């Protein structure tokens with residue numbers, strides 16, 4: 001009984017460790033792992049995040065140069081953030097509200113260092129250069145005239 005009284009007195013004068021939610025705004029703890037966002041200017045479309053995601057909510061579309069992120073399927077584990085070699089993924093402290101709808105977020109990748117993008121740009125440059133080179137070729141080479149007399 002004496003111990004209980006002692007605890008009551010002690011706690012009455014100790015600092016408050018809880019917030020008066022919902023009357024005071026909710027404060028996130030440092031290091032809270034919430035929504036994931038992708039930076040298309042840093043991504044190199046390596047696919048590591050897709051392979052490390054437990055609920056398979058990241059889909060890398062190399063041919064479309066795009067990241068598909070199924071927000072409502074993400075468990076906010078942070079594995080993708082840890083494996084990304086270019087720090088293209090960040091996990092902020094903002095949670096998306098639960099929803100019955102599937103929320104899918106697409107991020108266009110524009111990093112010119114991504115091998116897939118480099119390859120596409122090189123192919124486009126080669127395709128542009130080919131007609132120009134053909135136009136510069138002489139119509140007929142000397143010594144190759146038609147000798148049939150027709």
Ligand code: SF4
Pocket residue numbers: 036052053054055056057058073074075076077078079080081
């Ligand atoms: S935080 Fe976890 S579940 Fe969410 S996208 Fe990253 S790896 Fe997948």
Ligand code: SF4
Pocket residue numbers: 038042043044045046047048049050060083084085086087088089
């Ligand atoms: S976000 Fe990071 S890990 Fe995922 S494909 Fe892009 S570079 Fe690779």
